[in-house]
Amino acid sequence: MILTMREGRLCVLLVERGEDPFQGMQALPGGFLNHAGEEILDAAHRELREETALGAGSVHLEQLGTYGAAGRDPRGRVVSVAHLAIAPGLPEPVAGTDAMNAGWVPAESVLSGEVALAFDHRRIVTDGIERARTKLEFSALATAFCGELFTIAELQQVYEAVWGTELDTRNFYRKVQAVKGFIVPAGSGRRTTGGRPARLYRAGPKTVLSPPLTRPTPSTTEKETKGEAN
Amino acid sequence: MILTMREGRLCVLLVERGEDPFQGMQALPGGFLNHAGEEILDAAHRELREETALGAGSVHLEQLGTYGAAGRDPRGRVVSVAHLAIAPGLPEPVAGTDAMNAGWVPAESVLSGEVALAFDHRRIVTDGIERARTKLEFSALATAFCGELFTIAELQQVYEAVWGTELDTRNFYRKVQAVKGFIVPAGSGRRTTGGRPARLYRAGPKTVLSPPLTRPTPSTTEKETKGEAN
DNA sequence: ACAAAAGTGTTTGTCTTACACCCATGC
DNA sequence: GCATGGGTGTAAGACAAACACTTTTGT
Structure with a gap:
């Protein structure tokens, strides 16, 4: 999942699937591990390069989480290790191998459900943005x-x-x-x-912010944070 | 990785490996996915039950991260999805199938390196405790x-x-x-x-704490209180 | 009576916010 | 000169740490 800033808005890179499951829908870029032995992080870097032609060193890349629910891919059991990449403003990307069309979509459109995603990728985008939001503070x-x-x-x-x-x-x-x-x-x-x-x-050299930049409590100090199940 | 409180101290469950790689060393309990199709979270629950005879509902269990570095297991490429479980004070556990001996070890002993762990399990324990520490706040x-x-x-x-x-x-x-x-x-x-x-x-019903319980800044305000306004 | 937990109050200092104000400089 | 970003000051209020003090109640 690749995030960037475009015209002052937070955008995520989506590709239009050209293949069978969810053909024609928007999805996160990704791929499979190479031959046995490829490092997971290396594979993420490789996919990132393939999709955006970005230098390896300049991009932030971290593991987001592993998604392995049973029904998430109709082809069978697929375990995906989602990664979160953050890059400076990028141009319109070139289409990758298994992608017919790729483009930047405002994150807001995904969060609001305005743009529907294949598989459980909406969930992954939600998790990734939430991660970015909290990490910005600290x-x-x-x-x-x-x-x-x-x-x-x-x-x-x-x-x-x-x-x-x-x-x-x-x-x-x-x-x-x-x-x-x-x-x-x-x-x-x-x-x-x-x-x-x-x-x-x-x-600068510092990666952990102290004191943190506190977020203006968009929902916390509201009134009542009614009982939320989890 | 199972955490609990014992005699006022934070403890982690470790098992003594009875098999070949790192035989005799301490390691986190764990296992492999069953036949194709088992949910990752289900497998974590299953392992947790096998190791501690704990009811499924009462325990906190969340995914911690996926560890897939090349050299982490000498047998070859093994990708582990680490989970963090937190349970109320438990008795001395019974040994599992692939564990000769299991017992609670103070987390401090692992963090300090006093107790050496097999594979990259020390790293996983470090990550898990850090996760617990920050989640306690919020x-x-x-x-x-x-x-x-x-x-x-x-x-x-x-x-x-x-x-x-x-x-x-x-x-x-x-x-x-x-x-x-x-x-x-x-x-x-x-x-x-x-x-x-x-x-x-x-x-109670609330899972997110606002305002958070702030941690007494064990390392943050330490050093650079020196800097003065320009 | 004692001890540990439950509560309440206050003081002090820091952090946050909101906003007023000045300075610099390219167009 | 005007717009825009840099940069400083400050008062009101929220918050947190430290600590004194009272109340409760089973043993």
Whole structure:
């Protein structure tokens, strides 16, 4: 599952299935392990490269979870080890081998059910976005959405897009700067929309954020979080 | 990976391997999927039952992660889907089929490396304990360590054992009560060490804690409190 | 009576929020 | 000059840690 930022929105890469099960529906890119012996993470990197022509080093890639429910693939028992990849803004991708068509879809469209996915891939996307949302609070994951160099406004846009909230520019600036080693300044500035040129930063060495960037409690402090079964 | 509380300490179930790879060493209990078609979670439940004779409903069980590194098993490629189980205090378990000896080992002994584990099981234990530590903050997971009925002091002991810290009794009391639906009172009281009898509670309907029970920052605020505002 | 748990209150300090304000600079 | 991003200040309020104190009740 590959996430990126496009036009200020969180997007996920989906491919249109060209083969038999769920033919014509949207699905997450993926594939099978090679010959016995291929590392799982290596296989994920390989699939990522095949689908996006992305360099291995620059992309965040982590294991999301393993999905092995019985009915999830009509062909029989298939166990999928889902991975979450996060990359800077990517161009429209080229179609892979088993994909007729590939494209970026706003994450919102998947969460709302507006776009239907094959297999249990909607569940995987939900889990992945939830993972990204919480990791943004405690880790430097947001920088993976930005390029080598980025402005604080761009970083804020990442947080706003992933969390689906608006943040105060001034307070965001202070919070981000307060975590030393999160982002480090990098030379000269560039302008974008005709204002004062924004300073450029790059990802710092620190990967765990303390204090964390707290999320504006979209549903927590509401009123009552009625009894939720799980 | 099965966690429980024994004598106020967090313990993990280990078995002594009776078979060839790593024969005689300590390892996590586990096994292989049955015939094609068995659900992964079902298999975890089955192994849990075999090892501890525990009822299926009363135990917390969640997927921890999938470990498939090449060299992790000398017999060849083995992909393990690790699960984390949390149960109330259990008696000394009976040895399973492929286990010569099974017993509870303090988690601390594994983390410190005092007890060496077969395969990459030390890594799995580390990941599992870390998962438990963070989930204690935001979820009602701690109640899974307690029996059907428990006292607030017992619940506090769980937090202290898993986090490895000491908590203020009064503040803990207030925090726990502040999260409505976390624990609900249940009838009469019992005494333990000759004081005022403790009130009994049971797990409430709420599974996500808001506000969370914050952990006393064992390592976060440690070093870099030095930095000053520019 | 004692001891342990249940409760309540307060003080102190930090963190968060919301918002006002100034500065810099390319178009 | 205006828009936009950078950057600082600050007051109101929420929250957390620390700790004193009272009440309860089985043994």
